Every structure is written in C-alpha cells, then in structure tokens.
Amino acid sequence: MAVRVGVLGATGAVGQRLIQLLDPHPSFEIAALTASEDSAGKTYRQAAKWRVDSPIPDDVAELTVSATDPDEVPEDIDLLFSSLPSSVGAAVEPDFCEAGYVVSSNSSNARMADDVPLVVPEVNADHLDLLEVQRDERGWDGALVKNPNCSTITFVPTLAALAEYGLESVHVATLQAVSGAGYDGVSSMEIIDNAIPHIGSEEDKLETESRKLLGDFDGAELTHNDVEVSASCNRIPTIDGHLENVWVETEEDLSPTKAAEEMEAYPSLDLRSSPDQLVHVFDAPDRPQPRMDRTIGDGMAIAAGGLQETPFGLQYNCLAHNTIRGAAGASVLNGELLLENGYL
Ligand SMILES: NC(=O)C1=CN([C@@H]2O[C@H](COP(=O)(O)OP(=O)(O)OC[C@H]3O[C@@H](n4cnc5c(N)ncnc54)[C@H](OP(=O)(O)O)[C@@H]3O)[C@@H](O)[C@H]2O)C=CC1
Numbered sequence: 363m364a365v366r367v368g369v370l371g372a373t374g375a376v377g378q379r380l381i382q383l384l385d386p387h388p389s390f391e392i393a394a395l396t397a398s399e400d401s402a403g404k405t406y407r408q409a410a411k412w413r414v415d416s417p418i419p420d421d422v423a424e425l426t427v428s429a430t431d432p433d434e435v436p437e438d439i440d441l442l443f444s445s446l447p448s449s450v451g452a453a454v455e456p457d458f459c460e461a462g463y464v465v466s467s468n469s470s471n472a473r474m475a476d477d478v479p480l481v482v483p484e485v486n487a488d489h490l491d492l493l494e495v496q497r498d499e500r501g502w503d504g505a506l507v508k509n510p511n512c513s514t515i516t517f518v519p520t521l522a523a524l525a526e527y528g529l530e531s532v533h534v535a536t537l538q539a540v541s542g543a544g545y546d547g548v549s550s551m552e553i554i555d556n557a558i559p560h561i562g563s564e565e566d567k568l569e570t571e572s573r574k575l576l577g578d579f580d581g582a583e584l585t586h587n588d589v590e591v592s593a594s595c596n597r598i599p600t601i602d603g604h605l606e607n608v609w610v611e612t613e614e615d616l617s618p619t620k621a622a623e624e625m626e627a628y629p630s631l632d633l634r635s636s637p638d639q640l641v642h643v644f645d646a647p648d649r650p651q652p653r654m655d656r657t658i659g660d661g662m663a664i665a666a667g668g669l670q671e672t673p674f675g676l677q678y679n680c681l682a683h684n685t686i687r688g689a690a691g692a693s694v695l696n697g698e699l700l701l702e703n704g705y706l
C-alpha cells in the first residue's frame with residue numbers, strides 16, 4: 363500500500379516539481395497540500411500558478427490546500443515533503459516533527475545543524491541514522507532530514523567518486539540557471555544578455571554543505587570532511603541546469619583518465635528515483651551543456667566532462683538539473699531512503 367504523503371509549500375516552483383514527481387510514484391500517495399494563508403481553502407488548481415512542463419494532475423488539482431500548520435494536516439500522513447521559504451521552514455518544520463511527522467525538506471534552514479542528516483543517498487545514506495540522535499535529543503516522534511543546495515548536489519557526487527585519492531582542496535565556479543531563484547527571482551531585464559557574479563549566501567552553502575556530506579558518521583557523531591572548498595557562484599540566462607567548473611587537488615596522483623573511470627564506476631542505488639548510472643562522463647570537450655544534458659537519467663543523473671590536468675590540479679565540468687536532482691527529486695529520493703530504512 364502506498365504511503366500517504368503531503369507537500370508543504372505545494373504551490374511554489376519546487377512544490378510543483380514535487381507534485382509532478384510524486385503523482386505517478388508507486389510508493390507515495392499525495393494526500394495533503396499546504397501553502398500560505400492566501401492559498402488556504404482554495405483548490406490546488408485555483409491556488410497554484412502551474413508552470414511545470416506536464417499537465418497538472420487532475421486528482422491533485424481538486425485537493426483543497428490547507429494552511430501550513432500541523433493542526434491542519436491529517437494525522438494519517440506518514441511523510442511530508444517541505445519546499446517552504448527557509449524562514450518559514452525554520453519556523454514550522456520543528457512543529458511538524460514534534461507533532462510526529464517525518465519531514466523530507468529541501469529548504470536551507472537547519473541543513474548544518476549537528477543532529478540533522480543532510481543526505482544525498484548515493485553519497486552518504488549512512489548519515490540518515492543521525493535521526494536516532496535527533497530523536498533522542500529533541501524528543502520528537504517525527505524526524506527532519508534535509509537535502510543540500512542544488513549547486514552542492516551537482517558537484518559533491520563527483521568528489522565522492524574521487525575521495526579515495528585523498529581530497530586536499532576544491533575550487534568550484536558555478537553557472538546557475540534562473541529557475542534556481544524561483545519564478546519571480548530574477549527579472550528578465552536583469553538577466554537577458556547578462557551574467558550576475560553573485561548569488562546571496564550560495565558560496566557559503568557549497569563550502570560547508572559539501573564538507574558535511576563528505577564527512578563520517580560513527581553512529582553517534584558526525585565529523586565533517588576537512589577538505590578545503592572555495593566557491594564562486596554566478597547566475598546565467600539558462601532556464602534549468604546548473605553547470606560547474608571544478609578544480610580538485612588530491613593527495614595521491616590522479617590522472618584525468620583514471621578520474622573519469624572512477625566517476626563512471628561510482629555506484630548508484632536501487633531506490634526508484636536513483637538513475638541507473640549516477641555520473642555520466644562525456645569524452646567531447648564541449649559537454650556537458652545545460653540544454654542538452656540536464657535530463658540525463660530523467661534529470662537525476664550528474665553529467666561531467668572536460669577532464670584535464672592543470673597546474674591547479676584535476677579540472678572538469680559537471681552539470682545537474684537544479685529543480686529535479688537539485689531540489690524536488692532530491693527530496694523524493696530521501697523519502698524513498700526513509701521508507702527503505704524503516705523510518706515511515
Ligand atoms: N526554485 C528552485 O529551483 C529551488 C528552490 N529551493 C528552495 O526551496 C524552497 C521553495 O522554493 P520555491 O518553490 O522556488 O519558492 P516559491 O516562492 O515558488 O514557493 C514558496 C511556497 O511556500 C509557500 N509559502 C510562502 N510563504 C508562506 C508562509 N508564510 N506560510 C506557509 N507557506 C508559505 C508558498 O505558498 P503561496 O503560493 O500560498 O504563497 C509556496 O507554496 C525555498 O527554500 C528555496 O530556497 C531550492 C533549490 C532550488
């Protein structure tokens with residue numbers, strides 16, 4: 363029987379992607395949708411300005427949107443996907459966890475909290491058991507798990523594939539699509555014929571979240587990886603797909619050929635939303651490209667290419683679909699991991 367799930371912030375850009383991914387999902391049944399007080403009481407069709415590239419699912423369209431309050435969500439919901447603005451997530455997600463709901467959240471609040479697992483299942487599924495510590499410390503029946511920032515998700519799997527060579531330092535420069543800022547995030551006058559070399563708080567997220575994801579969990583405590591990470595983030599006029607240029611220095615020698623082999627061989631998982639192959643490496647030096655490569659693995663794979671030796675270490679480019687692999691798909695994958703690990 364399918365697990366009954368809800369979406370917090372269901373009317374937003376990421377909320378709509380969540381609905382698109384969850385509606386056909388065999389393990390989950392959408393049974394609750396929440397948004398702001400402005401949307402509460404309306405049908406989803408009325409409340410959401412549907413902008414996803416597939417039709418709004420009929421059954422979901424007729425559900426009534428409720429306020430984002432634990433008292434407004436049915437008790438028989440087992441899992442909530444959260445795509446709220448982070449300030450709202452910070453205020454309400456703990457209330458839902460205290461009320462007994464398990465929350466798989468895409469919002470940036472609490473990602474770096476010591477007792478909150480920040481998970482990319484193919485990279486650090488074992489960190490999920492930090493939930494035992496969380497429940498002990500907070501006394502929650504529910505639980506809170508986070509996926510990282512979309513740009514963090516794009517480059518961390520490639521680093522995980524190289525980790526056995528000893529990661530010393532990483533430099534990453536991003537070229538991020540406008541959908542990452544949300545529908546109203548960047549105006550057309552700002553971004554057409556332009557690039558913006560600043561995305562608020564983004565660089566710090568890449569630098570800190572990557573070290574947490576690549577850290578070790580001993581069953582009680584999480585130690586962050588001590589690799590030095592330096593990021594520079596840029597907004598460019600693509601719609602979807604974050605492209606990143608990465609330079610990595612390793613303790614052991616690592617040729618571009620060997621690095622490509624390690625990336626291609628890095629294992630995926632058997633979870634329903636995991637791609638068959640996690641990292642695809644292109645031989646052609648002009649790939650990956652956002653428009654051509656963002657939907658590899660139904661938008662859940664990472665594309666890489668352009669591997670070469672430089673005076674600053676191994677250099678390569680990588681790409682992921684920011685609202686699928688980097689946001690909604692990442693939360694759904696964590697929901698699948700929670701289910702597989704008996705947390706639901
Ligand atoms: N856009 C993207 O690609 C990415 C976004 N994210 C993160 O995901 C989260 C959602 O982003 P996005 O979907 O773009 O945001 P949107 O602004 O499109 O959607 C926000 C959602 O939250 C609801 N909401 C807003 N204020 C409140 C409130 N006070 N109480 C309850 N619900 C509220 C909105 O409801 P209503 O419609 O009623 O206003 C809407 O459903 C953010 O934390 C963002 O940083 C992460 C990665 C990528």
Ligand SMILES: N[C@@H](CC(=O)OP(=O)(O)O)C(=O)O
Pocket residue numbers: 448468469470510511512538539541542543561564567684
């Ligand atoms: N800041 C990201 C999207 C985002 O909302 O990230 P986060 O989930 O860390 O808030 C972008 O602009 O592409």
